[in-house]
Amino acid sequence: MRTLITGGAGFLGSHLCDYLLDRGHTIVCVDNLITGSTHNIAHLAGNKNFSFVEHDVTEPISVKGPFDYVLHFASPASPMDYGKYPLETLMTGSLGTRNTRELSLEGGARFMLASTSEVYGDPLEHPQREDYHGNVDITGPRAVYDEAKRFAETITMAYHRKHRLDVRIARIFNTYGPRMRLGDGRVIPTFMEQAINGEDLTVFGRGTQTRSFCYYRDMVEGLYGLLISDVIEPVNIGDPNEMPVIELAMMVLEISGAGSGIKHLDLPKGDPKMRKPDISRAKNLLAWEPLTPLEEGLTETLSYFQELLE
Ligand code: NAD
Ligand code: UDP
Numbered sequence: 001m002r003t004l005i006t007g008g009a010g011f012l013g014s015h016l017c018d019y020l021l022d023r024g025h026t027i028v029c030v031d032n033l034i035t036g037s038t039h040n041i042a043h044l045a046g047n048k049n050f051s052f053v054e055h056d057v058t059e060p061i062s063v064k065g066p067f068d069y070v071l072h073f074a075s076p077a078s079p080m081d082y083g084k085y086p087l088e089t090l091m092t093g094s095l096g097t098r099n100t101r102e103l104s105l106e107g108g109a110r111f112m113l114a115s116t117s118e119v120y121g122d123p124l125e126h127p128q129r130e131d132y133h134g135n136v137d138i139t140g141p142r143a144v145y146d147e148a149k150r151f152a153e154t155i156t157m158a159y160h161r162k163h164r165l166d167v168r169i170a171r172i173f174n175t176y177g178p179r180m181r182l183g184d185g186r187v188i189p190t191f192m193e194q195a196i197n198g199e200d201l202t203v204f205g206r207g208t209q210t211r212s213f214c215y216y217r218d219m220v221e222g223l224y225g226l227l228i229s230d231v232i233e234p235v236n237i238g239d240p241n242e243m244p245v246i247e248l249a250m251m252v253l254e255i256s257g258a259g260s261g262i263k264h265l266d267l268p269k270g271d272p273k274m275r276k277p278d279i280s281r282a283k284n285l286l287a288w289e290p291l292t293p294l295e296e297g298l299t300e301t302l303s304y305f306q307e308l309l310e
Helices: 012-023 038-044 079-084 087-094 095-107 145-161 187-197 216-227 247-258 279-286 296-307
Strands: 003-006 024-031 050-054 070-073 110-116 169-173 201-204 211-212 235-237 242-244 261-265
Touching: 003 012, 003 095, 012 038, 012 216, 038 050, 050 235, 070 095, 079 087, 087 095, 087 145, 095 110, 095 145, 110 145, 110 201, 110 216, 145 201, 145 242, 169 216, 169 242, 187 247, 187 296, 201 247, 211 247, 216 235, 235 242, 235 279, 247 296
Parallel strands: 003 024, 003 070, 024 050, 070 110, 110 169, 169 235, 201 261
Antiparallel strands: 211 242
């Protein structure tokens, strides 16, 4: 199997590189390092089945095909990152998806899009099923990401209908684990860095907003299950174990044993009030569900950040 992964030097992309290499794939990783790092793939240097191409996917990609699988994971993914790179995010979801798809069309590869729970915006239905069409504030600060991913799903399905492109669409819910970037603003690396440094944890608003956190190992299993399945329609991949952000903060304090307190800051505009995947489709069609307890995943992730900061 020859597989191209865009965003392969990022958090999820680099874990996918490892997972697919373990299954005998030859990997071409394409990344412009805007939010990722070669640190995440440094251990693969010298692996004859792995190559890295530094390239911005909003520009045509000249990597030679054919490929069996093309996985489009490039995109800034944290609210802070896409706030900092709004136009790059829009272009990576739109032009980047078009350019990446060209590669799969040439060689007849299966194309997988990393979509997101953000296509549901600030959801009015709970939990979110794949047939919910979402509630996105079109001109709000998060829309650069949400609308780029919605467009990416639309263009993916248009190519499927028009050119019979073989497609998979993963709607990924909040995922965490080693190789997230410290300072990327996402809640788990932020709370962990603060706890390790003995600083107060910054909870936005009262912390009553909810999220459902999936460990990366479960996520990668789910993504692989979808990749090798025959399911064309979008599939939610995430952990339905929902919790308020304030509870997550308390859990990080407990696991780390930090003496830090909690500092409440303003809730950012458009921050979704609740999020929880309905994973019936993944359970029924992929026979997949997450298995890692949050406490276990958080403990492993904390060790990773502790080592990194040392
Ligand atoms: P990440 O920031 O760690 O990884 C994204 C990677 O894409 C980075 O290495 C970055 O340098 C690269 N990239 C961005 N724009 C690019 C461009 N124009 N050309 C080439 N490379 C580019 O984020 P992540 O959490 O690993 O997210 C990976 C994918 O999964 C993203 O598409 C994201 O939208 C999606 N996703 C992630 C989550 C999550 O909780 N981690 C949730 C929903 C969706
Ligand atoms: N959050 C927080 N403090 C932080 C960072 C994030 O309270 O320092 C909250 C944020 O408001 C959101 C949740 O944690 O409600 C998850 O935020 P993250 O940026 O990780 O992901 P997303 O908002 O995209 O789900």
